[in-house]
Amino acid sequence: xxxxxxxxxxxxxxxxxxxxxxxxxxxxxxxxxxxxxxxxxxxxxxxxxxxxxxxxxxxxxxxxxxxxxxxxxxxxxxxxxxxxxxxxxxxxxxxxxxxxxxxxxxxxxxxxxxxxxxxxxxxxxxxxxxxxxxxxxxxxxxxxxxxxxxxxxxxxxxxxxxxxxxxxxxxxxxx
Numbered sequence: 001x002x003x004x005x006x007x008x009x010x011x012x013x014x015x016x017x018x019x020x021x022x023x024x025x026x027x028x029x030x031x032x033x034x035x036x037x038x039x040x041x042x043x044x045x046x047x048x049x050x051x052x053x054x055x056x057x058x059x060x061x062x063x064x065x066x067x068x069x070x071x072x073x074x075x076x077x078x079x080x081x082x083x084x085x086x087x088x089x090x091x092x093x094x095x096x097x098x099x100x101x102x103x104x105x106x107x108x109x110x111x112x113x114x115x116x117x118x119x120x121x122x123x124x125x126x127x128x129x130x131x132x133x134x135x136x137x138x139x140x141x142x143x144x145x146x147x148x149x150x151x152x153x154x155x156x157x158x159x160x161x162x163x164x165x166x167x168x169x170x171x172x173x174x175x
Contacts, residue, residue, distance in 0.1 A: 005033030007172040010064055011073040012089060012112075013040045013057060018077030019048035020158045021106050022055070025073050028165050034172070039064050041086065049077045062088050066095035071172050076107025076127065076157075084115035094118060097151065102171040104153040106164055110134050113152070123147055124154040 009029055013022055022038075029036045040046050040057040047053030066072075072093065074080060083089045093116035096103050105113060110126035111133065113119050120138030125147045134141045146155045146163040153171060155164035 007070040008035045008037070008068065009071045009073060009172070010069040010092075011036060011038045011075065012061060012079075012083055012092075013038055013046045013055065013075065014079035014082040015046050016049040016078035016082075017046060017075045018079075018107055018158065019050045019052040020161060021075035021077060021109075022046075022048065022079075023052060024158075024161045025075070025104070025165060025168070029073075029169075032169065037064070037069070041082075046079070061086065061092070064088075064092060066092055066099060066101065069096075069101070071102040071104065071168065072096045073168070074103070074105040074109040074112045076105075076109040078108070080105075080109045080111040084112045090116040100151050102151050102153055102168060104155075104164065104168045104171075106155040106160070107157055110139075110154065114139075119152075122152055123149040124152055125156050126154060127156055 037058045039059045039061045043057045043060040045054035097118045107127045114137040123140040126134050145160040146167050148167050153167045
């Protein structure tokens with residue numbers, strides 16, 4: 001994996017994202033010099049569920065390809081419920097997973113890899129509200145601040161942003 005300053009990370013966005021779960025990784029990764037692309041449906045601006053925004057997207061999700069990036073970030077909030085209905089999003093998640101590239105998801109974002117069908121037999125965490133969804137998808141669900149299982153990096157809530165981002169930065173080559 002490249003150093004964070006050489007890495008390309010794709011962040012998926014939709015309206016009603018959990019504000020800190022999108023903004024913190026966006027700015028933290030950019031602080032490391034990482035090339036970050038924020039993509040939304042149609043490249044539209046998005047607004048957080050607590051009112052942050054509008055946040056300008058850099059690209060349309062439909063134009064994104066896994067081979068152009070080193071890692072994927074899926075913020076939580078209500079946005080994952082929209083993202084998981086987009087077949088291109090699901091294809092992207094599957095492609096990142098097939099390539100063994102880091103996929104970082106937090107809170108309700110576990111819905112996206114559930115819908116992509118990549119979590120069965122894997123260990124992960126999420127917000128407690130979707131624990132049953134995770135377990136029913138075949139996840140070995142644990143209540144820990146951050147869980148790394150191969151290329152999957154999951155966390156529960158905004159309180160876990162620090163350890164979650166450290167795990168992602170480690171996965172893309174941070175010292």
